[in-house]
Amino acid sequence: MHALIVVAHPNANSLTHSLATHVAEGIESFDPANSFEIADLSAESFDPRFTSADLSAYFKEIPFPADVAAEQARIDRANALVLVYPVYWWSMPGILKGWIDRVFTNGWAYEEGPDGKVTKKLQHMQIHLIALGGADIRTYARHGYFGAMKTQIDHGIFDYCGPKVITSELLIQSETQDPTAHLRNAHTIGRNIFAPPKQSKTADAA
Secondary structure: OEEEEEEOOOOOOOHHHHHHHHHHHHHHHHOOOOEEEEEEOOOOOOOOOOOHHHHHHHOOOOOOOHHHHHHHHHHHOOOEEEEEEEOEOOEOOHHHHHHHHHHOOEOOOEEEOOOOOEEEOOOOOEEEEEEEOOOOHHHHHHHOHHHHHHHHHHHHHHHHHOOEEEEEEEEOOOOOOOOHHHHHHHHHHHHHHOOOOOOOOOOOOO
């Protein structure tokens, strides 16, 4: 099994990158036969701008731009997609949003028919979301920020394309809390990505 771990942070020494590394270590620790690839969008200089070429590709007038096709191929090779990112203005960073805007497009992630019906084309994939926030849980709860993030990202993006969101974690107080617990959590998430689902126990009939 193979996972694509996408990281959206410009600093390679950031806690966000450390979380991605711990996810990868967790994947390998569960089964060394599993593999992963880390896509560092900033280091790879991915261009998040949705251009006229992207719009033409959306309408199927031209093929997907080469960099978009390359990202789609990376996702196609994976059984699981893991997004690890800091929370910027109560959402994901612009480079990650632009990556989704350009890569998860009509004709690949979903298909819009002439009758307006949408065919979800990524139902075979599982999604794991790990967001890293600086505020405390009271702030997120009081204003409904995390609920809003789940609505726009978990449901608005991925439910539209079909993959199942297995993990949707918000790791908070990243600037004031000891990161050990967050790193441990990331490792556990990695170990569980390809673990078989736990069977529920039922009591024997009397």
